Amino acid sequence: MSVIEKQKNISRPIKLDFKGIPELELIELQLIEVLSDSKGTVRDMCSHILSAGGKRIRPLLVMHIGMAFGENSDELINTAVAAELIHMASLVHDDIVDESGIRRNKQSINGKWGNNFAVLGGDYLFAKAFAIMSQNGLNNSMNFMVEAIQRMCYGEILQAEDRYNTECTTEKYYEKITCKTATLLEACCGAGAVVAGAREIEIKLASEYGLNLGLAFQITDDILDLTGIASVMGKPKCEDLKNGILTLPIIKLLENQDYHNWIENIIEDRQFNDEIIDMVGLALMQTGIINECYETIRFHIEKAKNCLDFLPDSMCKDFLLSLPEMVYKRIN
């Protein structure tokens, strides 16, 4: 699909899907190659993860940021693949933490093989990511990735500590989503820029682009959890809320005097039947909260796009500019 076609697509709600982008094929092939030397259950888990697909937004970011500064290179592809493996590993472990049985319309690794195999499968993917970076001497990429993983763990732990906490603030929410999601997208952009030989200020701006894209991405994710279409999302509706993960729309509802007691009782009593879930969705629209959240996303999207002003025009820049818009309009 050409960039112009992509631009057309973002004038309506879209399914985020990068099929047809040549770099995606490179990444898929490389992922298959990297995981092909596994055996037994490890191999089965890797195949399951690969076939479940995924948007591959992180490796695409690494590559497009890198190619906006220079040529494609093995270093860039390897960094991209390592980033996706880290993301995969974190999803496998997150599903254990959240006790999620479904991921991308398929059984999750813990759902299919149990927690014990899922812990080890995730570790294996982390190790593979580091093996790629280490064996190819990608020190700069590694520095970005290790920092990101530490923050991702910290963000997930913050989230676990704060379950069902109806006193959670917007500030705390931002700290959590920055760590658990945005930080890896930030690292992908930073690493892509460094690998391509960008200057310090360019690396900083690329990273800030990734950070804001990541924040926008997570806030849409949190809206879609509450209002999205389960079959498109590939997981049950309102899973976060049912797990006590209070996201921006819910925090805003808790801050609304008229709704505070009602939603607090629902959360504290953990009454999450279908009727209640639908009522929460309506309340979020009636109060204008969904709209406010989309405005917040718009803010981060503009901020992300502005970070790219310094880049000369190119196909890669076009892709990087369209990505935040696609994130805004996405339904999955």
Place this chain on the structure above:
Amino acid sequence: MSVIEKQKNISRPIKLDFKGIPELELIELQLIEVLSDSKGTVRDMCSHILSAGGKRIRPLLVMHIGMAFGENSDELINTAVAAELIHMASLVHDDIVDESGIRRNKQSINGKWGNNFAVLGGDYLFAKAFAIMSQNGLNNSMNFMVEAIQRMCYGEILQAEDRYNTECTTEKYYEKITCKTATLLEACCGAGAVVAGAREIEIKLASEYGLNLGLAFQITDDILDLTGIASVMGKPKCEDLKNGILTLPIIKLLENQDYHNWIENIIEDRQFNDEIIDMVGLALMQTGIINECYETIRFHIEKAKNCLDFLPDSMCKDFLLSLPEMVYKRIN
């Protein structure tokens, strides 16, 4: 404690404990330092792990192998600390896999904080280990460690696949313990030698020393699980057997025609009361299997020691030669 005192100690069963060795203090301080920037539950988990102690055999190996070739250095200490963090991370995750509630006479991380925090706590420790190596440019150490972690995951998965499998062979057992235990000790010695600037053949011999020490270490562990003193071991007796992990003594008992049906029934019916456990212990002694296993350990210990023939005499060499003997005589 001087090396001579250590040598004296190994003429009787000993509690493996390296207190008094100056390098140990360095390692402890560095571990505390490295984990001191954590916050909240992560910090609590790190403190819990640090205060539970441990033999620190892996960092001591890195340092003594390194110092047998050259001077102590920051590179060596950082590699040593990373090795211990990787070991700690793997223990945290293994306890989830094995559903162990107790480790070193304290609650395990999953026992105290639950699986969800334990998954993330382990990930954090892995990330810390890689951060240290990455930020200090320890590429060679990293190559050894990423290879080891992949094999450790593979070994743990092999073990999980093979639970309660009464057809497990000695060959398979070796594959498992090589991957899950010996490979990290091998990597510690290889990394220590590389960091100290050893030649290729020396690195190979140092690694082989670590591999054989690791095999000896794991086989004694497996004997102690069946015959050891629970309070000294810091975990319940026969935990492996109860979890369906069939170790060398049990595999040998299964291969014994007279005992085959009896032990197979016990395993298949999962009848593990105290009386049965004591009877299994007696059977292992009556058949001479415990003795055979100690002979196997002796074989690996001699092999390990022979690998060090090429080293010039030094305090470090003395320590490295005494270590296998201590492993043989250990009660913990």
